[in-house]
Amino acid sequence: MKTALITGASSGIGTAFAQELAMRQINLILVARSQNKLYQLAEKLQHQVPIKVDVIVQDLTEQQAAKKVYDTITEKGLNVDFLVNNAGVGDYGAFTQRELSRQAEMIQLNIVALVELTYLFLSEMQQRGTGNIINVASIAGFQPLPYLSVYAATKAFVLSFSEALWAENKGRNINILALCPGPTDSNFFEAADFPDSFTNKNNGSLTSAKEVVKDALKALENRKSNTVPGGLSNQFIVNSSRFLPRELLINVIEKKFRG
Structure with missing residues (x-):
């Protein structure tokens, strides 16, 4: 059986990847910092x-975290056939009103954890002559986003x-594959500290995490x-951005995201 490594597996798109790949009879390695959620998900999937x-x-925000994950998997004697870099x-x-840390x-x-994990596992995939990697970017990676400046820049890098x-x-x-979802039914808005007014306004246009995953696997x-x-x-x-002047586009986005 093949094995998939999924980061950020404890919620949202990561959990949806775990559920879908499990249904496809693929063994899983689930990575996140939420211990209880991970073990609950693992138990549920193994019963199904x-x-x-x-x-x-x-x-994965810790230094050398990717190497620790890689070393743990190597010690278990596992090969990773699917790498899903979802954590983000x-x-x-x-920008200057948010903590620099x-x-x-x-x-x-x-960026850093994603690059390190990709480097470590892609090298092994190249030696075996087979493998699959999905890096979760965002539609935010296609243009700058005022009030999400660093986030959008990181997703432009991933893309x-x-x-x-x-x-x-x-x-x-x-x-x-670079997976570039838009607003998705997950805890992203809450974790990113969006104002309630913005979150409530966009709830009706959210794509389900399950739909995002099915699209990703089909594209792969x-x-x-x-x-x-x-x-x-x-x-x-x-x-x-192909049809509008960049300054005009960024000004429109700034007004939308000003809050």
């Missing part, structure tokens, strides 16, 4: 389907990084470099 689920409790965090507000943690989690690796590895039987099977789930509204957002 005959798979093996390993749990690694690790805060946002932070809403004007929070911004640094965001870069560590959204560019993943598409470059897709091109490098497409002849090696290794599929690499079709060897796409990126995919944007969520319908025409998200397609309009990611393509708007």
Whole structure:
């Protein structure tokens, strides 16, 4: 049986990936810092389907966290066939009014841990001549977002990084995908400290995490470099910079996100 490593598996898109891959009879390695949630999810999935689920409790904002995860998996003698770099965090507000430490943690989690995990496991996939990697970016990666400046910049990095690796590895039987969801039914808005007014206004347009995952796996099977789930509204957002002057677009976004 194949094995999938999923970071940020304790909620939202990460949990949806775990549920869908379990249904496909793929063994799981679940990583997050929420110990209780991880073990509850692992127990539930193992009761539903005959798979093996390993749990690694690790805060990926810590230095060398990715290497600790890799070493733990190596010690268990496991090979990772699917890597889902889903762990990530946002932070809403004007840049200088938010804690610098929070911004640094965001870069560590959204970029550094993702790059390190990709490096470690992609190297093994290249040696075996097969593998799959999904890096969760965002529609925020297609243009700057005032009041989410660092978050959007990290997702622009993930998008560019993943598409470059897709091109490098497409002849090696290794599929690499940048998953770029829009607003999704998860705890993102609460964790990023969005105002209630903004969250309530956007609740009706949220895409389900399950839909995001199904779109991602279909795009991976079709060897796409990126995919944007969520319908025409998200397609309009990611393509708007092709038709509107950048300063005009950023001004419009600033008014929408000002809160």
